[in-house]
Amino acid sequence: MTDLPIESALPDLLDHLTRTNAAVLQAPPGAGKTTRVPLALLPQSWVEGRRIIMLEPRRLAARAAARRMASMLGEQIGETVGYRIRQEQKIGPQTRIEVVTEAILTRMIQDDPGLEGVAAVLFDEFHERNLNADLGLALCLETQGSLRPDLRLLVMSATLDGGAVSQLLGNAPIVTCEGRAYPVDIRWSERPLPGRFIDGVSALIFRALAENPDGDLLVFLPGQSEIRRVQARLAEQRPDLLLAPLYGALSQQEQDLALQPHPTRRRVVLATAIAETSLTIEGVKLVVDGGLMRVSRFDPGGGMGRLVTLPVAKSAAEQRRGRAGRLGPGFCYRLWSEAEHRALPAFAAPEIREADLAPL
Numbered sequence: 001m002t003d004l005p006i007e008s009a010l011p012d013l014l015d016h017l018t019r020t021n022a023a024v025l026q027a028p029p030g031a032g033k034t035t036r037v038p039l040a041l042l043p044q045s046w047v048e049g050r051r052i053i054m055l056e057p058r059r060l061a062a063r064a065a066a067r068r069m070a071s072m073l074g075e076q077i078g079e080t081v082g083y084r085i086r087q088e089q090k091i092g093p094q095t096r097i098e099v100v101t102e103a104i105l106t107r108m109i110q111d112d113p114g115l116e117g118v119a120a121v122l123f124d125e126f127h128e129r130n131l132n133a134d135l136g137l138a139l140c141l142e143t144q145g146s147l148r149p150d151l152r153l154l155v156m157s158a159t160l161d162g163g164a165v166s167q168l169l170g171n172a173p174i175v176t177c178e179g180r181a182y183p184v185d186i187r188w189s190e191r192p193l194p195g196r197f198i199d200g201v202s203a204l205i206f207r208a209l210a211e212n213p214d215g216d217l218l219v220f221l222p223g224q225s226e227i228r229r230v231q232a233r234l235a236e237q238r239p240d241l242l243l244a245p246l247y248g249a250l251s252q253q254e255q256d257l258a259l260q261p262h263p264t265r266r267r268v269v270l271a272t273a274i275a276e277t278s279l280t281i282e283g284v285k286l287v288v289d290g291g292l293m294r295v296s297r298f299d300p301g302g303g304m305g306r307l308v309t310l311p312v313a314k315s316a317a318e319q320r321r322g323r324a325g326r327l328g329p330g331f332c333y334r335l336w337s338e339a340e341h342r343a344l345p346a347f348a349a350p351e352i353r354e355a356d357l358a359p360l
Helices: 010-019 033-041 059-072 102-111 131-146 162-168 197-211 224-237 252-259 314-325 338-342
Strands: 022-026 051-056 081-085 088-090 097-101 118-123 152-157 174-176 184-187 216-220 242-246 267-271 284-289 292-299 304-311 330-334
Touching: 010 022, 010 033, 010 152, 010 174, 022 162, 033 051, 033 059, 033 118, 033 152, 051 059, 051 102, 059 081, 059 097, 059 252, 097 102, 102 131, 118 131, 131 152, 162 174, 184 314, 197 216, 197 224, 197 284, 197 330, 216 314, 224 242, 224 267, 242 252, 284 314, 314 330
Parallel strands: 022 152, 022 174, 051 097, 051 118, 081 097, 118 152, 184 330, 216 267, 216 284, 242 267, 284 330
Antiparallel strands: 081 088, 292 304
């Protein structure tokens, strides 16, 4: 635990949260913020035996973060550290750190507006600006302002407009952790012609494998359809590879299988944005980024939501790049040029601007 970059920022962070009730933490991918920060907060005097809630944008990330922290304590999940996600929870009477998905926090505040027994709420990977994350932060600020001035709020991200979030939190202090765990070099390429995405990303995968004789590979694709098509292409030409799909509709067992390296076969993990944040996939030294994401957009004319495929923002591309440098130096192959990268937006549009708000 002591060699993670986040260790250098912890003293400042703990000092700020002792003196104030909000802070912003900026730390690069692989710095260790997701697992080290909650554990570092646990023994602080202001926690006083109460719980720490940490929000993760995805169920897979919530489970993985909780398991990692429990392992660091030498415990089973559900003892000091547990998690609560949709239709599944592993917590016990001694649980002090709960990792939850964002909609769970909304329901917690609806049931208990004062969040009694909670010392702090941590918003991990806040740069994604999911609808429920924004709503959860707004509700927590309301709770803090009217009922719980002692409630600590910590917003964390690797790629975040820290100044804007600091203002939202009443000019909260910003703590910055410099340096990533390991370097990740970028390899640029030309974006494929329309209709040739599968050809382009498959060729880039073969290039990455040929240029790097060892290490597993993580491929980012916009959706399940593209994953299946690329999987079929790779299976036909490289039957020696272990191909592991990773997306939200898979069972927990299938997702867990994709996260574990194979003892003898080289693995290619074909993933959606589910693998973008808060995950360490053991054995991965290479990332191939298709540069696309699929998001839901509300169509006010038709009164319905629809899925659209868009280029990723720079912040998401940086997160994806970081997956190759979690456990050692790595390479990131991008299916777009450096010139195209300069034209990408810095951040994705907050979901609250594009989504249907009626269900709220």
